[in-house]
């Protein structure tokens with residue numbers, strides 16, 4: 526069934542292969558995090574899609590047009606820069622376990638929009654799609670449905686039944702339809718980048734930027750490193766909900782954030798952060814400095830994990846507002862303090878350190 530929405534911004538999000546904006550220039554992949562490597566894969570479908578138009582006189586057209594319709598077109602057609610991804614995440618489909626994401630759907634749409642992508646196609650990853658042969662995937666999805674004019678994938682891209690198709694296979698198959706495929710070499714981090722861990726999932730890394738490496742880095746609290754790998758700060762966005770109303774009694778009210786269910790949450794502990802409030806009246810978001818705690822609040826016998834942020838030198842009402850918190854630096858692990866007084870003294874110290882970190886930043 527067709528489900529097309531504009532998602533509050535100028536990226537079309539289609540969760541069906543019908544009703545698409547066609548023809549397309551397609552970047553294929555999972556793109557969780559939209560990190561520096563992903564951005565390199567998406568780049569080649571942006572410029573041509575913006576600058577070039579498919580011409581009706583046959584120029585730029587696939588020689589073996591699947592339906593013959595292309596060659597009949599007389600006017601020039603705009604090629605839509607499109608990211609094609611799978612939903613749910615294939616790992617979630619195969620394991621049956623929900624998977625947390627660096628960029629849940631809304632965030633992914635925002636990131637793609639900021640890169641200049643026009644359309645996001647969510648291919649429903651189900652039994653039928655996972656059983657398509659590489660040949661059928663190219664013919665049915667890319668050629669017939671998406672009317673692909675060019676494709677970009679990362680060097681390690683796999684597709685089709687049992688992930689048997691490689692990026693080179695895609696290049697060969699697409700050549701039958703005169704569709705050029707750009708294979709983007711894997712983006713690696715340089716020796717300048719202080720990545721401490723040389724392992725992802727227990728395996729040594731080859732220096733390649735990956736979603737897994739960023740997750741591991743965030744799990745360790747390596748915030749500046751994660752920022753470099755992503756090409757931007759890692760953010761948490763959520764609505765401010767009520768907590769236990771204890772914060773105000775110790776002089777540190779904290780806005781409790783309700784995050785999307787599938788958002789990947791970094792290491793528990795205290796962070797120096799920048800906070801963006803989205804006011805309904807002001808167009809631009811306001812930026813403030815803050816301290817954030819992620820954890821179970823053992824000092825007050827908290828039972829659930831919460832994400833809460835205290836804005837430095839500010840008083841006001843934030844309930845119901847949406848905040849975006851940019852992580853700048855991990856300050857310390859969460860602790861159980863013997864008293865609220867001791868917790869208060871530590872939070873005061875956290876605020877001082879956070880201010881130093883945040884004002885020292887370029």
Ligand SMILES: Cc1cc2nc3c(=O)[nH]c(=O)nc-3n(C[C@H](O)[C@H](O)[C@H](O)COP(=O)(O)O)c2cc1C
Pocket residue numbers: 768769770771772773777778779780781795816817818821822823824825833834835858859860861862868872875
């Ligand atoms: C900067 C900061 C550091 C915190 N560190 C701890 C901590 O180490 N241990 C702890 O139990 N709670 C910690 N908390 C959470 C407080 O216990 C919590 O903010 C307080 O109980 C108020 O909760 P409420 O928003 O539900 O009223 C911290 C909170 C902030 C803002």
Ligand SMILES: Nc1ncnc2c1ncn2[C@@H]1O[C@H](COP(=O)(O)OP(=O)(O)O)[C@@H](O)[C@H]1O
Pocket residue numbers: 765766767768769770771772773774777778779780781834835836837838839840841842843844
């Ligand atoms: N500097 C501040 N930082 C964060 N929240 C603040 C600040 N000043 C006032 N507030 C308000 O106080 C609320 C948090 O107070 P708190 O006593 O911790 O209650 P709760 O347990 O409901 O979070 C926030 O949601 C916000 O509306």
